[in-house]
Structures are given as C-alpha cells and as structure tokens.
Amino acid sequence: MNMFRALEISLTGLTAERLRMDLIANNLANVNTTRTRQGGPFRRKLAVFASRSQGAFGYFLKRAGLGDSLVGGVQVVGIVDDPTPPKLRYDPGHPDADQRGYVALPNVDVVSEMVDLISASRSYEANVTAANAAKYMAMTALEIGRG
Amino acid sequence: MDLRVGSPGETLFNQMPGRTSSAGAPGESFSQILKRGLAEATELLREADTMTGKLALGQVDDLAQVMIATEKAQLAMELTLQVRNKLLEAYQEIMRIQV
Numbered sequence A: 001m002n003m004f005r006a007l008e009i010s011l012t013g014l015t016a017e018r019l020r021m022d023l024i025a026n027n028l029a030n031v032n033t034t035r036t037r038q039g040g041p042f043r044r045k046l047a048v049f050a051s052r053s054q055g056a057f058g059y060f061l062k063r064a065g066l067g068d069s070l071v072g073g074v075q076v077v078g079i080v081d082d083p084t085p086p087k088l089r090y091d092p093g094h095p096d097a098d099q100r101g102y103v104a105l106p107n108v109d110v111v112s113e114m115v116d117l118i119s120a121s122r123s124y125e126a127n128v129t130a131a132n133a134a135k136y137m138a139m140t141a142l143e144i145g146r147g
Numbered sequence B: 001m002d003l004r005v006g007s008p009g010e011t012l013f014n015q016m017p018g019r020t021s022s023a024g025a026p027g028e029s030f031s032q033i034l035k036r037g038l039a040e041a042t043e044l045l046r047e048a049d050t051m052t053g054k055l056a057l058g059q060v061d062d063l064a065q066v067m068i069a070t071e072k073a074q075l076a077m078e079l080t081l082q083v084r085n086k087l088l089e090a091y092q093e094i095m096r097i098q099v
Helices: A005-029 A055-063 A110-141 B008-013 B030-057 B063-095
Strands: A045-051 A074-081 A087-090 A102-105
Touching: A005 A045, A005 A074, A005 A110, A005 B063, A110 B063, B030 B063
Parallel strands: none
Antiparallel strands: A045 A074, A087 A102
16 A cells, blocks of 8 residues: 555545635625626535546556556536525615516525535545544554664 | 565565556666665655745645645655665674674
C-alpha cells in the first residue's frame, strides 16, 4: 500500500468540500438576485460528488502497475441547478415584476444554506484530521526499527 | 497478495509514490535502486518547493494542495533518513566481522 495514498485521498476530499463551500457562498451572496444573464432569477447551485474508484478497470490498471493513485477519493462531476421553482413575491413596483406584479426570487433558503455551510466545514475538518492521522501512522511506522 | 522476497531497502523504496508494485528489473543493483528512491524523494521535495514558492507569490488557489505536498516531502525525507540509518548500521555490522 502506498503510504502517500491516504494523503492524496484526503486531498481530494478537501478540494471537493472547498468547492462546495464556494457554491454555498455564491448561493448566499445571490439570495436576492432577480436578474441573471440567462434571464430569470438566480437559481441555487448544487455540486454533484462521485467517488473515484474505477471498479474492475481500476483493478486491472493497478495490476499493470499504472494508475495506482487514481483509485479512491472523491471528484466533482458537475454543478447543477436546483430544480425547485423560484419563490414569488407580490411587488408590482419592482423593476423585475412580471405582468401580474409578482417578482421571482431565487429558490435559496438561507437557513438550509447555513446548515450546508456547517456540514461542509465539518467535512473539511474531518478530512484534515484523516490526513493528519495518516501522516502520524506513517511517521510512527518509520520508528519501528529505532532502538 | 503475493509474497515477494527482496532486500529491505528494495521493498522500502517500493513504497515511494508513483512506484509500481513490481520489484524492479532483475539484475538491477542495489545502488541503482537506492538512486531511484533518492530521485523520487528529491522530486517530491522539488514539487513541494515549487508549490510553496507559488503560494508566496499568491499564484496558488488551493492551500490544501501545498500543505499535502509539503507533508509528502517531509515523509519522504524521514523515510530516506531511516533507510540511511539502516544502511549505516548494516555497513558497520559487516565491518565488525573479524577476519
């Protein structure tokens, strides 16, 4: 077992959680955005994570001596829009109001974004702890022959 | 898992990153294995150095990557140090043989 692989796997987790944090920050910043380049209000963005193990193909890659460091970890396979419909608020004086006087607001719920924020930062912390533990294990293993 | 009997230094250096799980070419001398291991440790050190430089210049946006690279370099250095200690021990043991 490659002793650096645990570190690399934790690194993929850290990168993925940071991306999730960026998306949450973007959602929170745009909580009142009624105008986007595509038209319509801002839509909440979600990150889609997939695991990086390649199944049977990865096994054969490993047997051939290649791609050992590609197995394990997480990768972001896409950033998708939340499909729930936007919130409507009656405000006929608003410049973006439609004919009936309703303004379409983003489908971002601040409370659930805060919960996601806490979850992302705790996951980040957990990955850092795992990386530290892996490093500690490797360092202690190097002390086997000492003395 | 297949058991492969090799010299301790050989199997230790097979733990370096990016290494295949093969035992190296047959007939490869121990000094070549040593050189290969040292080259990979130097490579890790160089990569950590480059990333730290980029961080100082503000060109890197993923701090975690820099930290992990420096951790890997430090682990590789510790491993090299321990291997050197073992080699010295073995050498001294052999030199102590009475002729």
